[in-house]
Every structure is written in C-alpha cells, then in structure tokens.
Amino acid sequence: xxxxxxxxxxxxxxxxxxxxxxxxxxxxxxxxxxxxxxxxxxxxxxxxxxxxxxxxxxxxxxxxxxxxxxxxxxxxxxxxxxxxxxxxxxxxxxxxxxxxxxxxxxxxxxxxxxxxxxxxxxxxxxxxxxxxxxxxxxxxxxxxxxxxxxxxxxxxxxxxxxxxxxxxxxxxxxxxxxxxxxxxxxxxxxxxxxxxxxxxxxxxxxxxxxxxxxxxxxxxxxxxxxxxxxxxxxxxxxxxxxxxxxxxxxxxxxxxxxxxxxxxxxxxxxxxxxxxxxxxxxxxxxxxxxxxxxxxxxxxxxxxxxxxxxxxxxxxxxxxxxxxxxxxxxxxxxxxxxxxxxxxxxxxxxxxxxxxxxxxxxxxxxxxxxxxxxxxxxxxxxxxxxxxxxxxxxxxxxxxxxxxxxxxxxxxxxxxxxxxxxxxxxxxxxxxxxxxxxxxxxxxxxxxxxxxxxxxxxxxxxxxxxxxxxxxxxxxxxxxxxxxxxxxxxxxxxxxxxxxxxxxxxxxxxxxxxxxxxxxxxxxxxxxxxxxxxxxxxxxxxxxxxxxxxxxxxxxxxxxxxxxxxxxxxxxxxxxxxxxxxxxxxxxxxxxxxxxxxxxxxxxxxxxxxxxxxxxxxxxxxxxxxxxxxxxxxxxxxxxxxxxxxxxxxxxxxxxxxxxxxxxxxxxxxxxxxxxxxxxxxxxxxxxxxxxxxxxxxxxxxxxxxxxxxxxxxxxxxxxxxxxxxxxxxxxxxxxxxxxxxxxxxxxxxxxxxxxxxxxxxxxxxxxxxxxxxxxxxxxxxxx
Numbered sequence: 001x002x003x004x005x006x007x008x009x010x011x012x013x014x015x016x017x018x019x020x021x022x023x024x025x026x027x028x029x030x031x032x033x034x035x036x037x038x039x040x041x042x043x044x045x046x047x048x049x050x051x052x053x054x055x056x057x058x059x060x061x062x063x064x065x066x067x068x069x070x071x072x073x074x075x076x077x078x079x080x081x082x083x084x085x086x087x088x089x090x091x092x093x094x095x096x097x098x099x100x101x102x103x104x105x106x107x108x109x110x111x112x113x114x115x116x117x118x119x120x121x122x123x124x125x126x127x128x129x130x131x132x133x134x135x136x137x138x139x140x141x142x143x144x145x146x147x148x149x150x151x152x153x154x155x156x157x158x159x160x161x162x163x164x165x166x167x168x169x170x171x172x173x174x175x176x177x178x179x180x181x182x183x184x185x186x187x188x189x190x191x192x193x194x195x196x197x198x199x200x201x202x203x204x205x206x207x208x209x210x211x212x213x214x215x216x217x218x219x220x221x222x223x224x225x226x227x228x229x230x231x232x233x234x235x236x237x238x239x240x241x242x243x244x245x246x247x248x249x250x251x252x253x254x255x256x257x258x259x260x261x262x263x264x265x266x267x268x269x270x271x272x273x274x275x276x277x278x279x280x281x282x283x284x285x286x287x288x289x290x291x292x293x294x295x296x297x298x299x300x301x302x303x304x305x306x307x308x309x310x311x312x313x314x315x316x317x318x319x320x321x322x323x324x325x326x327x328x329x330x331x332x333x334x335x336x337x338x339x340x341x342x343x344x345x346x347x348x349x350x351x352x353x354x355x356x357x358x359x360x361x362x363x364x365x366x367x368x369x370x371x372x373x374x375x376x377x378x379x380x381x382x383x384x385x386x387x388x389x390x391x392x393x394x395x396x397x398x399x400x401x402x403x404x405x406x407x408x409x410x411x412x413x414x415x416x417x418x419x420x421x422x423x424x425x426x427x428x429x430x431x432x433x434x435x436x437x438x439x440x441x442x443x444x445x446x447x448x449x450x451x452x453x454x455x456x457x458x459x460x461x462x463x464x465x466x467x468x469x470x471x472x473x474x475x476x477x478x479x480x481x482x483x484x485x486x487x488x489x490x491x492x493x494x495x496x497x498x499x500x501x502x503x504x505x506x507x508x509x510x511x512x513x514x515x516x517x518x519x520x521x522x523x524x525x526x527x528x529x530x531x532x533x534x535x536x537x538x539x540x541x542x543x544x545x546x547x548x549x550x551x552x553x554x555x556x557x558x559x560x561x562x563x564x565x566x567x568x569x570x571x572x573x574x575x576x577x578x579x580x581x582x583x584x585x586x587x588x589x590x591x592x593x594x595x596x597x598x599x600x601x602x603x604x605x606x607x608x609x610x611x612x613x614x615x616x617x618x619x620x621x622x623x624x625x626x627x628x629x630x631x632x633x634x635x636x637x638x639x640x641x642x643x644x645x646x647x648x649x650x651x652x653x654x655x656x657x658x659x660x661x662x663x664x665x666x667x668x669x670x671x672x673x674x675x676x677x678x679x680x681x682x683x684x685x686x687x688x689x690x691x692x693x694x695x696x697x698x699x700x701x702x703x704x705x706x707x708x709x710x711x712x713x714x715x716x717x718x719x720x721x722x723x724x725x726x727x728x729x730x731x732x733x734x735x736x737x738x739x740x741x742x743x744x745x746x747x748x749x750x751x752x753x754x755x756x757x758x759x760x761x762x763x764x765x766x767x768x769x770x771x772x773x774x775x776x777x778x779x780x781x782x783x784x
Contacts, residue, residue, distance in 0.1 A: 026614035033612045036267070036496075037605060043268055044601035051597070055590050062583055069576040081569070082577035088564050092325040094547070094554060095561035100333055101548030104340040112341040114192045115168035118143060118178060123189070124216045126209035132198040133205040137213035140171065140178055140188040150185035154225040154251055154453075155217050159191045159210070159235035164298035164305070166341040167192040169433075170232050177230060177256075184450045186228075189217055191235070195343050197295070202348045202371035203241075210242050214249040225691055226251035226383070228453050233257045233396065233432070237363065243381045245374055252453050253381070256388040257435040259396040260378075261403035262361045263500035266492045267608075270397045271600035272308060274607040277500065281507025282354040283514050289347035290522040293531035296350040299342040299540040306540075308394055311592030319585045326570070340544055355511075360504045364407040379408055379418060382695075384456045386449060386466070390427035390435060398426060399492045405463065406484050410632075416461045416706045417632045419699035423456065423479060425449070425466040448477050452670055455677035457695060459668065460659045460702040463487075477670040481663075499611035501620030633707065641703035645711045646718040650729060651685050653719040656701040656712060657733045657754055663705060664750035665743075675736045683732075716757055726760045734762035 069075065107113070114120075119141040126135035137157075142148065158177055160167040171178030171190060181188045191213060198205070217227050228251045231239030236258025243250045265273045276282075289296040306313040321332055345353075348371060355362075362368040368376040389401035402424055409415045415422065427435070448468050464479040465486070488494075526534075535541065549555065571578045610616070632638060658676060662668050680686045680694055689697070705712045720726045733754075737747065748768060755761050 026618075029614040029617055033608070033614075036612065037609060040268065040601075040605055040608070044597075044605070048594070048597050048601065052594055055593075059583070059587055059590065066576065066579055066583060069579070075576055078571075078575045078577055082571045082575050082581075084569055085571035085575075085578070086581070088568055089322055089325050091557075091564045092329070092561055093322045095557050096321055096325060096329045096333065097547035098549050098551075098554050098557050099329075100336050100340065101544040101546070101550075103333065103337065104544045105548060105550070107337065107341060108195075112166045112195045112343065114138075114166060114190075115338045115341075116140070116171040116178070116190065116192075117173055117176070118171055118182075120190065123220075124213055126212070127194070127198060129209055129212055131205045131208045133201050133209040134194040134197045135206060135209045135213075136192050136194070137216060138190050138192055140182065140190055142182050142188075143174075146182050147185055149187040151223075153185040153187070155189060155221050155227045156181040156186040157189045157191065157214065157217060157227045157229045159229065159231045159239050160193075161232050161234035161236075162193055162238075162343065162345070163234040164301035164342065165338055166195070166343055169338055170230070170235075172338065177232075180447045180450050184447075186450075187221065187224075189213070189227075193343070195341075197344060197346045197349065200348075201346050203352050204370040204372035204374060206238070206349075207242055207245060207370060207374075208372075210238070211246045211249060214242075214246070218249070225457075228252050228254070230254040230256065231258060232435070233259075236260075237357065240378060240381065240385075241363075241368075241370075241376050243383055243385075244376050244378050245370070245380075247380055247382045250381075250383045252384045252386060252456055254386045254388065254449055254453065255401075257390070257393055257396045257401070257432055258387070259357075259400040261364050261400050261407055262358055263497040264399035264403035264492055264494070265397055266399065267496060268604070270394070270399070271603055272395060273400070273500070274603050275304070276354075276359045276507075277503040277607050277611055278603055281359050281503055281510050282351065283507070283510050285350050285354045286347065286511065286514060286519070287522075289345075289350055290519060291526055291531065291534055292344070293526050293528050294347050295531070296345045296347060297342065297535055297538060298344060299535075299538045302339070302342065303538075303540050305395065310596060311589045315592055316585075316589050319589075323582065323585070326568075342541060355507070359507050361500065364404040366408075378404070379420075381420065384421035384423070384459065386453070386456065387422070387424035388427075388435065388449065389424065390430045390432075392427065392429040393432045393435065395432040398490050402487050402490065403492070403494075406487050409484065412463050412481075412483050413706060414632050415463055416702055417635050417638050419461045419637070419695075419702070421456065421459050421461050421464075423459070423464040423466045425468070452477055452673070455670070455673045457691070458673055458677040458680055458698070460662060460705075461699055462702070464668075478667050479670075479673070480667040496608065496612060498617045498620035499608065501623040502611050502616040503620075505619050505623045637699075638703055638707055641700050642708050642711075644700065645704050645708045646715045648719050650720065650725050651697065652701060653716055653725075653729050654679075654732060655697055656705060656716070656719075657729070658736065659698075659702055659705045660712065660754070661733070661737050661747055661750050664746045666746070672736060679732070679736065713753060713757055716754070717759075720758060723760075726758045730755060730758060730760045730762045734765065738762075738764075740766065740768060 120138040121141065122136050122138050124137040126133040126137075158170045158181075160170050167190075170176060173179070178188055178190065191210060214227055214229075221227075226249065229239050229243070231237070231253070233256070236255030237260055239253050239255060240258075240260065243253050262273065285296065288300050321329065352371060354360075356368045357363055360367075363376060363378065366377055366379075370376060387401055389396065389398045391398060393401075405415075405422060409418075449466075452466065459479060463482045463484070463486075465482050467478050467480055469476045469478065536545065545551075547554070549557065611620070633642075680689075686694065708715075717726075720729055734751070737743065737751065740748065743751070751762075755765070
C-alpha cells in the first residue's frame with residue numbers, strides 16, 4: 001500500500017486550521033464581550049448608585065429642613081393662602097395649555113407657516129419647479145434699525161432641520177443665526193419648507209430644489225462671493241449632500257449640531273444611537289409610513305426626542321408652566337409655536353434617511369446614492385467646512401458630529417492633499433436645541449463664526465480647531481492645527497461599530513421580509529381616512545386636541561382665567577406648603593431621571609449583548625469594510641504640486657512663506673488671517689485674481705509645503721530672483737505675521753530661515769533677546 005496521504009487531505013488540514021482559527025477568534029470576541037458587559041454593568045450600577053445617593057441624600061436633607069418649618073407657630077395658617085394660590089395657578093395653567101392647543105389648531109389650519117421672527121419674501125417656490133419639492137427660498141427683510149447689507153459681505157443661506165417640526169428655528173429670535181448674520185451686514189436667505197411633501201418627492205428632488213435656490217442667490221448677487229450656507233441638525237447633512245453634489249455653487253459650509261457618523265459614540269454614554277438596533281432597524285419607519293398611507297408623521301420623531309429626557313419633557317416642562325404661569329407662559333407659548341408643528345415626509349424620504357444615515361451610516365462610507373442615481377461623495381466638497389458641536393448635546397454628541405472626518409480621511413496629510421479646509425469648535429455644555437435657539441450661543445459662538453467666515457477661505461488646507469479666547473474687550477479667535485488622532489481622542493472605542501454594522505445587515509433582511517409579508521396587507525387596508533384617524537390619535541397630537549377650547553371640559557376656561565387674574569393672590573415665597581410643592585416636583589423629576597438612567601443602562605447592555613457577540617460582529621465586519629487605502633503621493637494634484645515647487649514668482653512665494661510660518665506656529669490668529677485675507681484681495685498681483693484662482697494658489701502652495709520637504713524653502717530664491725521682489729516679499733510677510741513680540745520661538749526660527757535663504761532682512765527686524773519667550777499665552781476655550 002502507498003504511504004502517501006489520501007487525495008484532499010491537504011485541503012482538509014487547511015480547513016481544520018481555518019476552523020480552529022475562527023473558533024479562537026470567536027472565543028476571544030466572546031471573552032471580550034463578557035468583559036465589556038461585566039465592566040458596563042459595574043460602571044452603570046456604580047454611577048447610578050452614586051448619583052442616586054447624592055441626589056436623594058440631598059433631597060432628604062431638604063425635607064428634614066422643611067419639616068421644621070411645619071412645626072413653627074402659625075404654620076397651619078399658611079395652608080389657606082397656599083391652596084388659593086395653587087388653585088389659581090391651576091386655572092391659569094389650564095388656560096395656557098388651551099391657548100397652546102387653540103394656537104396649534106389655528107396654525108395647522110393655515111398650513112403651519114415658519115416661526116421666523118423676521119419678515120420675509122418668497123424668492124423661489126420649490127413646488128413650482130420642474131422637479132417639485134415642498135421647499136422655498138425666502139429673503140429675510142432686515143428689520144428697522146438693522147444696518148443695510150454691505151457690498152463686501154457674501155449672501156448667507158440658512159437651512160433649517162426638517163426632523164418633525166417646521167422651519168424657522170434658526171431665526172426664531174432676534175438674537176439668532178439670522179440676527180447675527182444681519183448685524184454683520186450679510187444679505188440673508190432662509191430655506192423654509194411646507195407641511196406636506198409633494199407627490200413622489202424624494203431627497204433627490206429636495207437636493208435639486210436647494211441647488212436651484214443657490215443658483216437664484218448667485219444670480220441676485222453676481223459680484224459677491226459664493227453663498228455661505230449654514231445647516232442646522234438635519235439641515236446640516238442636507239447642506240453637506242448639497243455641497244458634495246453641487247460643489248460649484250457653495251461657499252463655506254457651517255454645520256451646527258449635525259450628526260454625520262451615526263455609529264460613533266462613547267460606550268457608557270450616548271444611548272440614543274442604540275435605538276435603531278433595539279427597535280428593528282428601518283422597519284418601524286416603513287411601518288409608520290404605511291400606517292400613514294405613504295406619509296411619515298413627524299410627530300413620531302418628536303416623540304422619540306422627548307423620550308430621551310422624560311423628566312424634563314414629561315414633568316419639568318409642564319410643572320414649570322404651573323409654577324411660573326404668572327410670568328413665563330408667553331415664553332412657553334412662543335416656543336410651542338415651533339415644537340407643536342408636526343410635518344410630514346414621503347415614505348421614500350424617510351426610508352432613504354433611515355437606511356443611508358441612521359442605520360446604514362452610508363454617507364461617510366461613500367456608499368450613499370440619491371434616488372435619482374446621484375452618488376454622494378463628501379470628499380468632493382471643495383468649500384471650507386465649519387463644524388459646531390457641543391459636549392452637552394445628547395442627540396448629536398461630538399463623536400457623531402466629527403468622526404466623519406476620520407471616516408473620510410486617513411490622515412490630515414490626505415485632507416491637505418485634497419485641498420480641503422475643515423474647522424470645528426466645541427461648546428462645553430449647551431444642549432442640542434440650545435445650539436440653534438440660545439441667545440447666549442448666538443451672541444458668542446455664532447457671532448464669532450460669522451466674523452471668521454469672511455476670511456476662512458484664506459486658511460491653508462488642513463484640520464483646525466477654532467478656539468475662542470477670553471479677552472479684555474472682545475474675544476479673540478485662533479485656528480489651532482489638529483490631527484485625525486485629536487478627533488478620535490474625543491472618545492469612543494470604534495471596535496463596537498461592527499455591532500452597528502450588524503444591525504444594518506439585519507435591517508436589510510428585516511425590510512425585505514416586511515415588504516413580502518406585512519406591507520402589501522397594510523397598503524391595502526390603510527386608506528387616507530384611516531391614516532388621518534391614526535394621525536389624530538397620536539399621543540403627541542392628541543394632547544393639543546384635548547387641552548383646547550374645543551373640549552367641553554374647558555369651554556369657559558378663558559373667562560374663568562380672566563376672573564382668576566382679577567382675584568389673583570400669590571403665596572409668600574417662604575410659605576412651607578409652596579416650598580414642599582417645589583421640593584416634591586424635584587423628587588418627581590429625579591425619579592424620572594433615575595428611571596431614565598436605568599432604562600439607558602439596560603438598553604446599552606441589551607444592545608451589546610445582542611449585537612457584540614462573535615456571530616454578529618463577524619456579520620458586521622463584512623458590512624463595514626473600509627475603502628481601499630491609497631498612496632497620497634500618487635494623487636495627480638500632489639505629483640503636479642511637487643513638480644511645480646520652482647514654478648511661479650512673487651505671489652507664489654508670498655503665499656508659501658505665509659503657510660510655512662503658520663505651520664511653524666501651529667495656529668493662526670484671526671487678526672493675522674484677516675491681514676492675509678486683505679492682502680489676497682487688495683494688493684497686486686492678488687487683487688486681480690478670481691476667487692477660484694486664489695483658492696487654487698493656496699492649495700498648490702500648501703501641497704508644496706506638505707510634500708516637497710526642504711525643497712519648499714530652498715526653492716524660494718528661484719521664485720524671487722529679483723532682489724527688490726525679495727525685499728518686498730519679506731517685508732510684506734513680516735507685516736502680516738509680526739510684530740516680533742507676538743511671534744513664538746518656532747515662528748521666529750522659521751522666519752530667520754526664510755530671511756537667510758533669501759539673503760534679505762525684513763524692515764524693523766531685530767534679534768530677540770536670548771532666552772526670551774515670545775507668543776501670547778493660549779486662552780481657555782469659552783464654554784457656557
């Protein structure tokens with residue numbers, strides 16, 4: 001008999017090795033999952049127990065202190081004034097709620113007009129376009145006392161979120177994004193939308209309509225720079241899609257509170273990102289649309305938002321009406337004008353959003369395609385992008401607002417090679433809605449953003465953090481260079497993102513199953529009349545219907561409230577029963593908060609238990625495969641830039657030296673950026689250049705500095721052959737980056753190298769004293 005192994009034994013051995021390897025990997029993943037779940041259970045349990053102990057021991061101490069006041073003489077005499085005060089506040093609260101319900105019904109009857117605090121005129125009605133969409137472009141009419149638009153200010157277009165409510169939140173108050181833009185002299189335009197989508201409308205039609213809006217703005221301002229576009233929340237990713245598909249129409253893009261990397265976040269925090277996995281992926285959105293006869297009810301989105309913090313939205317917000325009804329009801333009703341307006345989307349719109357963004361995360365993976373076949377590649381965005389996010393935002397945490405940069409670019413070197421400018425600024429504490437509606441944020445962050453967008457196109461390509469420093473008179477702004485690692489350092493282990501990828505894969509299968517089983521039946525049974533009945537029964541909408549003068553229970557509420565105001569008697573602030581009421585309200589709110597924390601902890605542990613196991617992680621790993629890496633130096637624009645290091649003359653040398661000095665310093669202050677911008681717009685030979693040519697010049701010189709190494713400096717004498725040009729160039733650069741007292745050691749060293757290379761000394765240059773430390777001490781980033 002032959003001693004040779006039987007045929008196929010080699011492949012059998014290879015299979016055994018593969019099985020053993022996979023089994024070992026699965027075992028490691030199972031062990032990692034077990035450790036993660038154990039650590040999370042301990043962490044959540046410890047955090048909740050510590051927080052509960054702090055809160056409840058503090059409340060117990062307050063109750064103990066309050067109990068003593070009830071034992072005081074004549075405490076019982078405080079009961080009657082309190083009951084009268086509480087009964088009167090209850091009547092006024094019911095009146096406020098009925099005013100809210102009646103106002104909601106009136107606004108719904110008129111079609112829910114935007115809640116803008118400014119007058120406006122419609123410029124382009126998207127419903128009348130060749131590809132109709134329920135959007136319109138309006139021009140904001142500056143109110144009396146506002147300075148007229150300046151000729152040197154580019155038009156500013158603001159896109160509001162269409163995420164359940166109506167439009168206008170970006171101009172909800174005089175101190176807002178709109179107000180700051182008007183005060184800065186910009187012609188301001190606003191993209192509004194109507195309650196009902198057009199038949200067969202998809203996001204492709206919306207994008208096409210917004211492109212027509214920008215064309216109309218450019219036609220109205222032919223001598224101005226390209227429009228600056230601000231997108232709030234959902235309006236932010238709409239602006240990014242618009243910039244990626246129509247890069248020729250856009251100036252700088254500002255996105256505020258905008259989620260782009262939907263899987264990103266920090267384990268132990270940000271529970272909202274787990275919701276899709278726990279609810280079944282995209283199926284609930286399709287089910288809601290089918291129950292609406294093809295329309296998705298925005299009240300569902302608002303309901304989800306309110307469940308994030310039920311202690312505030314269910315209890316505290318309503319108790320505050322009761323406790324402050326004498327002086328705070330108008331502010332409450334003003335906000336409810338926006339919050340109570342429920343808008344609709346077509347099924348195709350919400351399906352694209354859920355499958356490509358919330359669940360699929362395809363936008364940052366380069367896989368998103370609009371319904372008309374247009375691919376969406378965010379790396380095609382040529383305009384500078386400014387990102388405004390906040391650590392206090394529980395809907396769009398900084399990771400979701402910024403990790404798209406790490407998803408799209410392997411390194412800052414690649415970002416520079418593509419000629420892109422991205423700047424971000426982080427608030428320490430403001431919540432999601434505060435980013436758009438807070439007067440404090442408007443007067444600080446939005447005001448500073450408005451001031452720097454005039455000059456941001458003069459920044460060399462790269463990644464920057466925009467820091468706002470405390471100042472004696474006015475805040476100062478600087479742009480500090482950052483890396484991809486700085487973005488990732490915001491926190492979050494990206495390994496668990498494979499679990500979200502598994503949710504996306506399972507969602508695809510679930511959607512197909514739903515389309516083959518339930519969907520045909522529902523579409524046959526749900527008529528428009530049934531859909532309208534279901535819409536009116538939605539709990540978000542029903543509360544406004546119940547508390548209204550149409551309800552017989554409250555038929556005489558307005559006359560009763562008027563009589564109550566005439567007889568109004570408020571209890572004293574030190575009334576023990578009033579103090580007990582307020583303390584009880586805090587107890588109820590903290591009970592809601594404790595339930596919320598326990599719910600969020602259970603949801604995170606359940607999600608990671610379901611989707612972080614070896615089988616799901618292996619399924620997700622195939623779905624989330626990243627694009628193939630490439631050699632940046634092989635990009636045509638990089639090769640061309642390196643070859644052209646010795647090409648050019650005076651203007652190329654000026655821009656290159658400014659970039660070299662900025663790189664040496666590691667940051668750019670706003671005043672220096674403004675001086676650079678004035679140079680690039682007012683001094684020969686820059687003043688005759690078109691904005692596109694000016695941007696190309698900055699990009700080309702930036703790539704030479706990035707990739708040509710020492711040749712970027714050594715080739716300067718070739719660009720400046722004439723001695724007079726050398727003197728002019730060095731003096732001009734020194735005027736921008738100086739004076740020497742404000743230059744740090746690295747900048748001084750680079751400037752000395754430039755002078756030495758060009759055999760020229762700047763006018764007014766003097767050697768710094770040995771051992772002297774130059775530069776302005778960095779300030780602290782402004783938070784709240």
